[in-house]
Each structure stands twice: as structure tokens, then as C-alpha cells.
Amino acid sequence: MSKILVFGHQNPDTDAIASAIGFSYLAKQKFNLNTEAVSLGQSNEETKYALAFFNIELPRVIKSAASEGVDTVILTDHNEFQQSISDINELNIWGVVDHHRIANFTTANPLFFRSEPVGSSSSIVARMFKENQVEIPKEIAGILISAIISDTLLFKSPTTHKTDQTIAQSLAKIAKIDLKTYGLSLLKAGINLTSKSEKELINLDAKTFLLNEKSVRVAQVNTVDINEVLTRQEILEKAMKIENEQNGYSDFILMITDILNSNSEILVAGENNDKIEAAFDVKLKNNHAFLKGVVSRKKQIIPQLTI
């Protein structure tokens, strides 16, 4: 049987990697598919910490399906084509497992598509193991729970669904970890910002959205000290403007998220500051503004910009 590649979005976060690894394993057991979990970019520090902790190899980074001789793929943790593999338009999509809005996604044939408005794609993958009565190996439970912790900021994000907690608790038993202790270590592993250049920071967890026919880039960095990141504002803005020019983004929005207090500062560069102010009912001062209680790009940034 031909190989099917399974991968999360570009600029993978822990959920993109974990959901691909988890669903690839499940699809082998349940649907008898010849799957391989791969990645569309380097794993970040948090993901590397989780993979190392549970003794899982880093997935291979691939550039296109064609260069792998593959014509069928499975997408996890995304569906929008501009966030996917470069040659997505030429491929068969066997299936999708996701927890984001659906947009810029189209197929010629019916397919497997599973999306739920829950905290992470890995929560859905974990539930599917249960539904299909497939046993979850310890290391798979470990990487899935890492993704749930990462996406929900240890259940503090408003994207958290009540089922995420119960699923995480059952995964914690299989993975043999203490949820809170491991969770805090994992989140801290992701906050090593000082070692990164401004260009790296704004690309660490960045996604492109088509909003009112404009291409808008929204990036997020987690921190325990917003002001520390803001000391680098000037160079960050320069880097954001270069990205806009090189990629045709109308706007670049950087969310600097305080994961301890669950707030974000947004720093913006682009053409539509007035619309951004209106969308969040704030006044930008020196191109940035504080958004109280905002930590979720998906739930608290993108829908507001869509209207």
C-alpha cells in the first residue's frame, strides 16, 4: 500500500507534532494505513522537551509530498491550505483531524474529517483511540498529553473544553506523570526567548490567515514577563515589516502572551491599525496594546478580525 504522510501545520507547535504522531499510529491500527508522521518545520523547544521526555524520535522535516513520492496525505491540527504543505493543491487528502475554524479548504471527493471545538487536536485523537478501542502506548499518551497542556496552557486558556481535563487525567495515568508538575516543566521549556533572534521569535508560532481577502500573519510567543519582550520592540517591528514586504502580508500581529497571568500584549505592523483597534476596542500606543484575558489566537483574535 502506498505511503500516506501525516502532518500538522507549518511552524509546528506541540499539538501539530503530537496529533500527527498519535493519529498516524491510530490509522495504522484501525484503518490499516501505511502512515508516517512527519513535520513541515523544525520542532520548537517545548516540543523537543516533550519528545525527549517520552523517548520519541523527532519526526522528519519534509518540504513537499511530491519530493517524497507521495500523493495522499492526512492533515492534523489545521485545514487551511495556506498553513499546509507546499503542494497541497495537487494531493489527495485522506483525512483531517482538527480543532480550528474551517476555511480555504476544498476537496473533490468525500473524505474523513473530524473537527471539534475542544482545546487541542490531540484531545480528539485521544478520544478516537477510545471510541475505536485501540490501546494507547505510554509514549503516545505522553506526547498527546503534552499537546493538551501546551494548547490549553495547563487548562487556563478559554479554548479549554471540559473534556480536555478528563482526557488529560486518563492520559496522565497511562503516561505515568503528575499532570501539574510535568505541565509546568513543559511550559517553561518553551519559554527560552532570550536565546532567539527577533526574526526567530516572530516565526516561532506564526500562522497566515486570509481575512477579507487580505493575507494577515498572526504570531504568538509565550513568556512570564511581557515587558522583557517589549524591550526588543524596535527590532521586532523591523523584522515584522520585512516579513510583510517579503510575503505580501497586509498586517503582522505579534501576541506576547503572559502564561502565568493569562493576558497578552499585541504588537502590530501593517496597514490596518485602525481596524485592529476597532476589533479589540483598544487604542494602540506606539504600535502595541494590552488585551486583558486574551491568550487564544483562535478564539480571541481571529474571529474578532473576521467580522
Next chain:
Amino acid sequence: MSKILVFGHQNPDTDAIASAIGFSYLAKQKFNLNTEAVSLGQSNEETKYALAFFNIELPRVIKSAASEGVDTVILTDHNEFQQSISDINELNIWGVVDHHRIANFTTANPLFFRSEPVGSSSSIVARMFKENQVEIPKEIAGILISAIISDTLLFKSPTTHKTDQTIAQSLAKIAKIDLKTYGLSLLKAGINLTSKSEKELINLDAKTFLLNEKSVRVAQVNTVDINEVLTRQEILEKAMKIENEQNGYSDFILMITDILNSNSEILVAGENNDKIEAAFDVKLKNNHAFLKGVVSRKKQIIPQLTI
């Protein structure tokens, strides 16, 4: 809690009605939603037969969500906006259960979306009862199994998935019917073509598709005698041309499907006969052609026209 309307596509077939009734019931039990199953058009003869057989009331026909004072909906058996309720662009979509290609569908927020490439949306709904350990009442089992029979032409269509048969067998037990006896009666109830005008025939089960930016109408009628339908060709063609003019379709394709021998004759009216000939590798004679083994619009007509 505000009411949520649940409905299948325009020109509802049995699966559109059954999946809405089934999922509406399940959503009440499982997600505690205040749902009502409704319909975007009159039920056809086959559906009426099934509803009467299992003693279920015909769902109300509605025109728009706004006129019902409702802002949130659930779609079953379709996702493409042009096949949905008139004001779909202004509504919140809570969820979708479907088994078709995904296209012309977009949301601002994450949602529940469940699609599988199986024979009918009602198969998926039936499986979800099981997954969520909700008991299926006799009449719901009856309408769900009717939809599976209808969509798979009693398991003869190439859209049939192996799980459709096992699900149908377990539903048959709950509904207390003999699958084959009831199935043939149901399919025959849908083939009362002589009593229908040509205009009614071409609208009985018709859907609009955006193919290469053109609006194409594809209708299907089931029969046990293709030639009997073709005796009405002249008036059928006139009616198809009027539909094209009034609705801006570039092409109208009528599938006349022989459900006993599993073949179709297509009768076409429009601008792109050459492309239709190329897509199916046939020569149209007097605007019609025989497609051996073709019975599924979804699997054997639309993908071929998409390339």
C-alpha cells in the same frame, strides 16, 4: 437555551431528512441542545413512505433561519453553502455531519464537523449513537436505516462502505424490519415518475455545484426503465434550459438511474457538452449518453467534472 435548527440540503432526499431527525435527537440527549429537525423543502415520495412507515411526523419546511428567529444551525448531509439555507452566510454553524466532498464552506470559529466517506450521513449518525452510548429509539432506527438503503440503493451503489451494511443490520433489529423486503418497498415508493411533470422531475433531487467557477446543476431520478423516461426527452430538455436561464447555470445534467441494473443515462443541456464528453469519455447522441455502472452523483459524476 436558544433553539438550534437542524436540517439537510435543499431538495431533501431521505438521508437529508433522516440525518437531521437522528442528529437532532442525539444532540438533545448528548449535548443538551435545544434542537429541532426541520427541512429546506418538501419531502419526496420515498421519504414520505419511510416517515409514514415509522410513524414520524413530516418535519416543518422553513425558508430562512431569520424568519424563525434563530441564529445557530446544524447542517446534515451537506456542507456547501449554495446547497444550504438561504441566509447561511449570516448564521453560526454549531456543527456539520456529512459524507460529501467539502467545498464552499467557511466559518469564523472552530466547530463540530464530522464527515466520513461512507454511504450515507445517517450511517455516521447511527455510529455516533453507539460511540456516545445513547440508545436509538425504534422510529429513529427506522428512518436512519431508510436513508442508508436510499443512498446506497440497497448496498448496490459504489458509495457503499462496508460499515454501512453492518450498521444497517443492527438498525434493522431495532426497527424490527426485514432489510431486503422493506428496502425494495422503500425504493419502489420513490419511483412514481409518471405522476410528475418534467419540471418536477428535474427538481426532485437536484443540487448545484461550483465547478471551475461555473454553476452546474446535477439532478438525478431513479427508475426501473430508462427508455420510459427518455420518451419525455423533448419536454425535459426544455425544462432544463429554462432552469439554466432562470438560475444562471452553465449546464444542467440529468442522471436517469436504472436502480435494478445500476447504470445511468445522462441527458444534458448547456454550454459545455464537449467537456462533459471528455470527462466521461463518451459521445453524446441527441444530447444523451449511457454511462455503464454509474449510479453515484457524488463519486462518479462530480469528481470527474472537477478536474
